[in-house]
Amino acid sequence: MESVFGRYRNLVVLVVVLFGQILGLAVQVRRARDKDSEPTRLIRVWAVGAVTPLEKTLSWVRTSSGGVWHNYFYLRGVRAENRELKREIEQMRLDQARITQDADQAHRLQALLGFKEKFISQTIAAQVIGGTGSELSRSVYIDKGDRDGIKPDMAVLTRDGIVGKVLHVYRSTSLVLLIDDQTSGVGSILEKSRLQGILRGTSSGTVVLEKVMSDETVPVGEQVLTSGGDGVFPKGLNVGTVTKVSAGSDLFLNIHVRPAADLNRLEEVLVVTKVDEKQSAPELATTVRAADILAQRLPGVPPKPEPTGAGGQSAPPKNSADQNSTSAAVPKTAPQAVPKTTKPNSTTTPGVPSAQSTPKPQTASQEQISGAGAQITSTPRKPGSAGAPVAARLSATSAQNVVANPQPAVEKKNLEKKNSPAASPSVPGETTTGTSANKTSVAKTAPPKSPASGTETSATNGVTKKPAPKPNPPNAAAIPAKPQPTSQDPPQ
């Protein structure tokens, strides 16, 4: 026996080593199927710890040298690029104005239906420092790990689209499983046809959308989005484009998808570390809309100078920033991203609302007035506090009450005056600040009421409100009855 072992010693050792590795492989496959703890964690930690420091160093050197070259020496074409980017920004503002209106409408409808949405609320930027070196394992290492708050199953994406999900997390690095790996799966939906399927990678590196029935029609070029059904990626993220559709096996189509993110040239990625699930409050939308409508219907009166302090000196005119901080009683359907530095009545790109005339939806003040029990504040204002937005303090119920009940005589008079063609004609091309002007007029003309008087019961309930901006001269005739001022309507 000993002679046999000595004679075939090498072969015996080979068999033993191979048997041991096959046994270990079988254990890993079994554990993976049972969703048990990973038995090879220690080996992986050692390997990653041995290799990734080199990758990090090389990646840092490469980035630094590239940064020096691109940021200090190679600046050719930057001016032209800057001009092009500015043009793009203008175009995107136009697009955003349109999209925001649609989004606001969608939010209101979702609120009515009680939908819950997931929002990406926090991300971490990470750099890709290395790969796995295997065609069978399409994944990359990023330079953020456990100490940076990365957890398994976090979504990873770029500005172009989704990239993959975090698979293994180490101390300072993480392994990201790309969407073109054959073991990955992403719940996806086709943008127009709304057909749902599962996005998988193949052994050849292509990406296919599975589980779409063969009797469906899927056009080439249709966008694929995340459906949110996998619990990893929030709904609506860009996945890719359909490039080829063919009949697959069984009853399903074979839909090839080109990923939106270039998975072969990944450098910087974003890891979604926090996703909030919010439900739009129906009362918020109702409150704002009712107050908006009321504010639009109220007349405007220019404010008086405010005496400040005992000296009775007039208060300095408010700066543009104050004027920009429109109160809550502004239309909700206005675009969000509007530069605050725009001066009042300044000329802007046609169709792009200026900061002054553009109401800001969902501002803090709006949330304040939508608080529980917020009613019309009829607390007598201090003398000189011109512009206190009474209308802005309306809640939905109180606003409806105000509309339903007779208005004070002064308000009626002003309203008639406003609606008459001769009254304060608007200047063509001038942006309107009708909402704040109207609110101010209410504050000035409506007599202060005691908390118990009429339907406008006093119930501030801690609702705080910034003073309304200084209104412009009356150009209220330009204010339409609808929440959207026509002079600000973006081109459709």
Next chain:
Amino acid sequence: MAITYTSGEQVEVYRFSLPATILIPLAAIFLQAWLPLRFRFFTIFDLPLLVTIGFATARRNPLAGLFTGGLIGILQDALTHQPIGLYGISKTVVGFGASSLGIKLDVENAGARFLLTILFYVVHEIVYFFIARVLVSLQMAWSWPHEIFSGVANAALGLVIYAMLDRVKQRT
């Protein structure tokens, strides 16, 4: 270029210093993980395999060859998300075979090295394919033209790698 048959007494046996034994495989694995990110075509190369063949043929010790191949393969496996052992088993077989063949052949010859690398690249891929399909149930497509082309490319790169290894190996 004919392959020269040699007797067991004629072959030279080499060894490598400890730093070279540790750092060269590590560098190969590192480059294998890093370079394909920058140069996509580099995925057809398998630097750890070339280092395994280079070490095995220089040492001419089957046991050293299989353990070197096994360790390099396991390290390579550990960087992936697949079960550990796919590369480990493949490179164990290659390490054993290359060192066993190194005893019988003159592997100092460039032509012999070239052919040997093609042969062991294909053996490596076959073993890997078999394990992935049968044991791990992974979907893999086999293409002979692709494997042959990759084998030739690896053999060409292997000549450079072996020449570099010749500089650090020490005669026993």
